[in-house]
Amino acid sequence: MPFARLATATTPTSHLGLGLAAVGRPGYINLGREKDLGEHRTVETLRTRTHELLDAAYAQGVRYFDAARSYGRSEEFLADWLKTHPDLDDIVVGSKWGYTYTADWTTDAEKHEVKDHSVQTYDRQRAETANLLGAHLDLYQIHSVTPDSPALTDKELHAKLAELAATGVTIGFSTSGPAQADAIRAALTVTVDGEPLFRTVQSTYNALETSAGPALTEAHDAGLTVIVKEGMANGRLADPYAPETLKAVAEETNTGSDAIALALILREPWAGVALSGAATAAQLASNLHAAAVDLNDDQLSRLAALAEEPRTYWEKRGRLPWH
Structure with a gap:
């Protein structure tokens, strides 16, 4: 493969x-x-x-x-x-x-x-x-x-x-x-x-939409490579739009909210590839800092509280304008 x-x-x-x-x-x-x-x-x-x-x-x-x-x-x-x-x-x-x-x-x-x-x-x-x-x-x-x-x-x-x-x-x-x-x-x-x-x-898997996690575990266990898209929720998890909790953890780790969002994905044992959707070279460089982020238990607990109900998440996504 x-x-x-x-x-x-x-x-x-x-x-x-x-x-x-x-x-x-x-x-x-x-x-x-x-x-x-x-x-x-x-x-x-x-x-x-x-x-x-x-x-x-x-x-x-x-x-x-x-x-x-x-x-x-x-x-x-x-x-x-x-x-x-x-x-x-x-x-x-x-x-x-x-x-x-x-x-x-x-x-x-x-x-x-x-x-x-x-x-x-x-x-x-x-x-x-x-x-x-x-x-x-x-x-x-x-x-x-x-x-x-x-x-x-x-x-x-x-x-x-x-x-x-x-x-x-x-x-x-x-x-x-x-x-x-x-x-x-x-x-x-x-x-x-x-x-x-x-x-x-x-x-799609990110700090706001985690509902696919158990099924992705099953897919990984069945031998599939898992690729994660929309890790920053179409910008909702990147600065300046990120939730205050995410911004706070980013400040604690001296990195950007985007890197924290991607780091949350990379720590999952089933995650084979997490996609950056960068539109600029600066965004890409910031995204790639995710590979070096180390989150502690307290930070992980606080970030876990950001998860939304799946239908709420997808309804919000559906209202995002094309521009």
Whole structure:
């Protein structure tokens, strides 16, 4: 499995990855985006920013890079960067299918992405990803599986994914919503010819949304690599928006709230990779301090009290504006 390289990497940041959701398109729901990106968000501007982030991440030990068909031009930007770094053989590239980007490079579209887990969408988006990333693709994930997703029961789709797995591409899935744990457990039962189909799971887990934790433990115990997304809750756990408790712990440890938020994830024994969603090189550098954070029992207890009910968390997330 390609993620074995991350587990044995010698760099201290090997378990931190870089997600490209925030820089692959002009509009997203992260707080503070107007300050991070400003108003000038042309394709070339964000291509350059993405390449700068990838350079900085690699130089600081990051080896997993995460894109998606719905992240605007993230796959294209990543593919361009890979062409200029042909000698890199120690990175892992993941992408996702299942959402189609529909905002046409605007920030005020009525719909920014449309979800569809049908075989037809898989065939189309798999071809699009292959055209851009080719042999660089290590991991292909179903984007945002929920308990009612047809991707959990579609045998034709499972057969196609198994065919891709036979070529050496790892098959995974991501989850979203208040019933993430149910989706994870359902996905663990999906098999093709008696063998588990999925080898990775990417879920939202952070100081405010911890409900998937037990199911992620089960996934890890079943042999899946766990990738954690939205570790900073779309900016709600980063300065200046972080809760006062988180800010206080950050001050006590002489680091940023963002690093504390990611450190909470890295300490979980099931966490294989925690994604940084940085939009600037400075944010990335701050995020990577998480690898050196050591939290005591008192701090962990105080931070545990920040957890929200899953439906409350996802309702708040659903109200975040695209900007």
